[in-house]
Amino acid sequence: MSLLDIRSLNKTYAGRGRTVEALRDITFSLDAGELVCLVGPSGCGKTTLLKCVSGLLDPTGGEVRLKGRPISGPPPGMAVVFQEYGRSLFAWMTVRQNVALPLRRKKLGKARQTELVERALDVVGLGDTHDAYPWQLSGGMQQRVAIARAVAYEPEVLLMDEPFAAVDAQTRADLEDLVRRLWRDLGVTVLFVTHDIDEAVYLGQRTIVLSSSPTVVREDLRIDLPDARDQLHTRSAPRFAELRARVYEQIQRAKRERHPDPGAEAVTTRP
């Protein structure tokens, strides 16, 4: 049995006179311990999909199952890291307090809580910033705090929604390697959403390519690169270039095929 099952997921936003079918029919699953990337054209519904998977948004049809149980609301075994670290960290709380916040839900003893927070900050390389405030840190450091907060929670599944879109290229490379290291060391299952094709190929064991909205899975591609990856050698390997070209081509096709059938447009206007 898979750890995470997404079955025939559909999400249609119905608003004032405007209906948007964002997700049409999404089916895929993750085994325990997998690292899977989701990539697709801009606006294809990546965030919508992740919100449905994390239980923050109710799908219109289909379901999400974690260890066989349907999800209805945020399940205890999941943590999410969003793109906008600036908005997900509380400016008036220290780094330590930010990381400890979700642990309140677990009702742990003080000593255990301190241990989890310290260990999480250590593994993301922020062992010496416990008492700083988020606004005293660089963007990359703030995103490390957000990752530490997810790690401290000891989730079975870590969902990441374009977490490095707002940091510079060098920081991004470091954070990508951090995610791979955490994934290997902690044995956590990771679903990583990105719009960056290189990142989708470099990070994962599989890359799921989404179509344009109304969205379906276009391809579920196995990334058969060696497990030991590094920015220099992996990215210059011929196989990396082939996989990258494959994903790029699929996304270009998805963009060209946008709304092939006028009756199936993503955005429809009610009479």
Ligand SMILES: Nc1ncnc2c1ncn2[C@@H]1O[C@H](COP(=O)(O)OP(=O)(O)OP(=O)(O)O)[C@@H](O)[C@H]1O
């Ligand atoms: N709350 C909402 N109400 C109505 N429509 C919405 C809502 N949220 C998203 N949408 C629509 O659903 C579609 C998918 O949006 P979503 O943000 O999930 O895509 P995305 O792939 O994450 O986008 P991006 O690539 O820009 O990050 C878009 O057409 C968007 O306008």
